[in-house]
Amino acid sequence: MTVDNLMNWFAELGDFPELAFILAVLICAVPVFLFIAIYALVAIYGELKISSFMQDKVGPMGQGVGLHAGKWGLLQPVADALKLILKEDIIPASADKKLFILAPFIVFIGAFIAFAALPFNQNLIIADMNIGIFYILAVSSLGVIGLIMAGWSSNNKWSLYGAMRSAAQIVSYEIPAALSIIAVIMLTGTLSMQGIIQHQSGFVWGILPNWIIFQNPFTFAAFFIFFVSGVAECNRTPFDIPEAESELVAGAFTEYSGMRYAFFFLSEYANMFIVSGIAVTAFLGGWQSPIPGILNSPGWGLWWFMSKAMFLIFVMIWFRWTFPRLRVDQLMNVCWKGFTPIAMVNIFGVGIWHLMLG
């Protein structure tokens, strides 16, 4: 089910190509939005519960009658979301109103449109572009503009600090992330998301599934560089300096409240899913089953993709509740002195390994 199929189908009904396009896009966009919203609720619940278990407490719980968070606190994220939606929407008097209002949407759109190229299973992809992975890397950095707008328009020094930090951080970490993706592209010879996944079918080394992470030691390193850079791009601990709670209050989001803040929140979780989705697609075989050949129907494909992505999201949550935060210059050192050179050497390594042994 891609947007192209839908468009063709609509186009057959009548001679209105523009209308067909708009209808097809809408039909794809609404489920994606619903998916993000529901996934965010699940992820927030997961974050609450996982963090609680790691911290020796039970997290949200509800019992008995009355106004409570449901069994095992299942309704807690719903209550949180409702609270955010019902909150008063404050725009500071000295803020740049237009930019202030626009910023959360730009951040969200950056995350939202990246979903268009994520392959959930064999058929479930909105647009299987021939430049799919390039497209995702490109649009997911759109959010930086929104963050800078948010920080600048808030007219608050803390926001400005947060915005400058996140701009520096996200732009820097794009580089090692993209470089490690190049290694994948070299092996697969395609930029299309489905193409990359199809390349990973079968076995490698006899027993392991032919996922790119297992294909050679350099791709193994590339996966870690990509994943850690991805965590940094999502502004998650230990790289959460843009919103460093103990230093910058809430970084670029300091002045935001209510629905606008909810959009930032939503895009943070959406970004986590995108990073996990790319990592799963490029390194962990996407919707391929871990035991090649069995359980490979589209239904199972969806299951494998989601469970792999959710596992990576769990790892991110695990990071967050374990590590302290890096300082801004240490963060840059890790990126420019550590990851970027290693990722570059990796490209050569992958190429040489592929030539000699592939």
Next chain:
Amino acid sequence: MGVVQGDQMVLNIGPQHPSTHGVLRLKVWTDGEIVSEIKPYIGYLHRCFEKHSENVTYEQVIPFTDRCDYIASMNNNFGYVVTMEELMEIKVPERVEYIRVIMAELNRIASHLLALGVYGLDVGAFTPFLYMFRDRERILDIFELTCGARLLYNYMWVGGVSHDLPKDFERICIGFLDYFEPKIKEYNDLLTHNKIFLERTADVGVLPPDVAINFGVSGPNLRGSGVNWDVRKDEPYSIYDRFEFEIPLGEGEFGTVGDSFDRYWVRMCEMKESIKIIRQAIKDLPDGDVFQTIPKKIRPPKGSIYRRTESPRGDLGYYIISDGSPIPYRVKMRSPAFTALSSLGEIAQGWMLSDVIAILGSLDIVLGEIDR
């Protein structure tokens, strides 16, 4: 074409800010992330402790001392009653001395747990904070069992303590110590030896010994700089000369002597020493009365006294002038956190904004005690 001149940005950290440990305002001049000057502005929590004390009787000052350093109320009580007893030349029963030491050391552990946990929070680690609070709760439970209060105890009185220990106290307290001792390793595994934590704290905010002495810094902050000074050892008060314990000093294990990590590490080690002291005290705990008979109205002889004790934050001194009436003429408190905070401008200069927060956290200030 003129030269583009960079300007400094003035940033107000606080009084409402997540990591100012109370209501402190720091005026910070920054050039990008680099901080060129810091000025602490205090007084947001001023409650006229010293002036109040001049209008109430000597016993009524004790609840005020609770509210100065609300993290370590027992130690504040302790300092005041020790000073008063020295002024009045009262000898309290043996049991009282032991109970006081046990309570003061338990409170030292609780205070250090809070300091270390919040320090973890300052550098971005949330989980150690909750682990330490989980264990601090147990100490507060012991206090609640003993005197009914969890934060402001008003437990030590001139001439004794307000309540005797509960029936099962020894078993409960030893139980807690047995539970708590292995937990220190857990904190070390989770936070202390974390690479990111070391990067953030080692070599950051070095407080050289001479600067520390010039500023009058005391307590764990001074010992973190490698100066061996502990009132419990050097000017023993109460019965501290009977116990065997070490004074942990900063050794610059991962950086320079006197860096933030050393201050953190000294606190971690001090908790182990406090455990030792409590174990010894419980072993020797004598039976007896918990209150020395003293006149209903305390009228110390005319004169003045200054006595310092070791609170979890350092030398806590009380200067009391008596004019022979039941109301003190003057009560002055020497606050260790105040001197620690005054050194912040010196040691945090030239570091980054995130480091300023880390250094401030490593000094372990309590604003209630600074502003009084």
